[in-house]
Amino acid sequence: MPLVAGFDSSTQSCKLVIRDAETGALVRSGRAAHPDGTEVDPAAWWAALEAAVAQAGGLADVAAVSVAGQQHGMVCLDASGEVVRPALLWNDTRSAGAAADLIEEAGGGEAGGRFWADAVGVVPVASSTATKLRWLARHEPANADRVAAVCLPHDWLTWRLSGAPGLDPLRTDRSDASGTGYWSPATGEYRFDLLERAFGRRLEVPDVLGATQSAGALDRAALAAGGGADWALLGPGAGDNAAAAFGVGARPGDVVVSIGTSGTVFSVADAPTADPTGTVAGFADVTGRYLPLVCTLNAARVLDAAATMLGVDLDTLSDLALSAPPGADGLVMVPYLEGERTPNRPSATGSVHGLTLRTSTPAHLARAAVEGMLCALADGLDALTAQGCRAERVILVGGGARSAAVRRIAPQVFGRPVVVPPPGEYVADGAARQAAWLALGGQDAPDWSPAGTQEYAADGVAAVRERYAAAGDRVLDRPA
Numbered sequence: 001m002p003l004v005a006g007f008d009s010s011t012q013s014c015k016l017v018i019r020d021a022e023t024g025a026l027v028r029s030g031r032a033a034h035p036d037g038t039e040v041d042p043a044a045w046w047a048a049l050e051a052a053v054a055q056a057g058g059l060a061d062v063a064a065v066s067v068a069g070q071q072h073g074m075v076c077l078d079a080s081g082e083v084v085r086p087a088l089l090w091n092d093t094r095s096a097g098a099a100a101d102l103i104e105e106a107g108g109g110e111a112g113g114r115f116w117a118d119a120v121g122v123v124p125v126a127s128s129t130a131t132k133l134r135w136l137a138r139h140e141p142a143n144a145d146r147v148a149a150v151c152l153p154h155d156w157l158t159w160r161l162s163g164a165p166g167l168d169p170l171r172t173d174r175s176d177a178s179g180t181g182y183w184s185p186a187t188g189e190y191r192f193d194l195l196e197r198a199f200g201r202r203l204e205v206p207d208v209l210g211a212t213q214s215a216g217a218l219d220r221a222a223l224a225a226g227g228g229a230d231w232a233l234l235g236p237g238a239g240d241n242a243a244a245a246f247g248v249g250a251r252p253g254d255v256v257v258s259i260g261t262s263g264t265v266f267s268v269a270d271a272p273t274a275d276p277t278g279t280v281a282g283f284a285d286v287t288g289r290y291l292p293l294v295c296t297l298n299a300a301r302v303l304d305a306a307a308t309m310l311g312v313d314l315d316t317l318s319d320l321a322l323s324a325p326p327g328a329d330g331l332v333m334v335p336y337l338e339g340e341r342t343p344n345r346p347s348a349t350g351s352v353h354g355l356t357l358r359t360s361t362p363a364h365l366a367r368a369a370v371e372g373m374l375c376a377l378a379d380g381l382d383a384l385t386a387q388g389c390r391a392e393r394v395i396l397v398g399g400g401a402r403s404a405a406v407r408r409i410a411p412q413v414f415g416r417p418v419v420v421p422p423p424g425e426y427v428a429d430g431a432a433r434q435a436a437w438l439a440l441g442g443q444d445a446p447d448w449s450p451a452g453t454q455e456y457a458a459d460g461v462a463a464v465r466e467r468y469a470a471a472g473d474r475v476l477d478r479p480a
């Protein structure tokens, strides 16, 4: 019975699951925290991965390993493979000006958006790797001069697991390549002209592997803690959202709403999308299909922040939110705590509207936090369906889905039922399922559909979104 391992190197932590390749049964797991901040030394991801491996009792008995990770983060390597500077993460907004410049240089406004959407399926925003490269070239020329290769968090970890043998064997997959801004899901090829346009010169980039192509072998000596396997295959890995879609077994017609550090709404599609407004990013999925996706910068941490403000834990926050009426008697939270990506407001701050003596209670604030976060995701769901994506089933995953208030309020805000698989690490599961496909071979991936999915239904409450829409634009920017 071969075992396989899947990692989720996400914004806040590294999670590892070790599963039976054939049945998908969970055998062992581990996790370790990542440091806070929007720029992180990749060495910290490696340390967390090693700690997760040690906690899970090592990888000595696994036949294949895949790594999924937070998308877009810019990992720059010099000619000897050393990291040039800490990685800028997907939620680092300093490259917002670079994004605006890249759109302007392509014709500006709708024409600029159309150019990028047609070329690579995405319109530059601060999250995109291409805009981070432009920022580096303009703001840190000495560091930029040293860069020989650029890759993404999951590419770098896969490369380290293979023993980091020089720049040539950097590998990635379609899903993560599609978030760079210089790889086209529609053609399956790099746009080196756009990489050069962003950075000023060409760089080495990872080879883009198909779903069942191996990224080499796990290096026995690569892992100090926990021990390496005698011989294990490395999978191509994936961006975390694509891995979640694969882990939860999403099919065309399903929309997945993931409430992690980021909020994402995405579906598996048979054809690529090209939204010139940039609201829907036209990513690729793990299997050879496509993954149109809307991403917000503010999701589960809105709940963390609300709990901190109220001095309660997350379960109490949930109880409080459920004790207030739908719409919180008109109290609205616009949760742009880290700026926002959708809508594109990188400098915005959050705000609370509708304070009265009646609404000045912990319960109202808790409810407004949950509803505000969900309204932003409901806008994403609308944008996705406007692009022609079907939403026959809405699947709720991510750390935020552990909140009873989120599960029960989501159908009211979305105006449709949601299904919630049992709490789990679906990104790591997607990576493990990819590793199992590699280990077992075959035309199709093994069927690991999660059992015990629950449906939550409620009447939609239109007033919640109407009031949120009225408040949405009235926010302050960060002080200069």
Ligand SMILES: Nc1ncnc2c1ncn2[C@@H]1O[C@H](COP(=O)(O)OP(=O)(O)O)[C@@H](O)[C@H]1O
Pocket (backbone or CB within 6 Å): 010, 011, 012, 013, 259, 260, 261, 262, 300, 301, 303, 304, 314, 315, 398, 399, 400, 401, 402, 403, 404
């Ligand atoms: N019971 C809960 N209620 C609300 N939020 C929760 C709960 N459990 C975990 N979370 C939140 O989920 C987030 C982590 O989710 P996760 O999907 O692992 O994020 P990421 O993959 O981006 O690191 C944290 O911000 C955490 O506070």
Ligand SMILES: O=C(CO)[C@@H](O)[C@H](O)COP(=O)(O)O
Pocket (backbone or CB within 6 Å): 010, 011, 012, 069, 070, 071, 072, 090, 127, 179, 240, 241, 260, 261, 262, 263, 264, 295
């Ligand atoms: O930028 C995106 C998607 O485009 C984010 O979804 C990141 O991939 C981070 O994911 P989490 O750590 O929140 O899972």
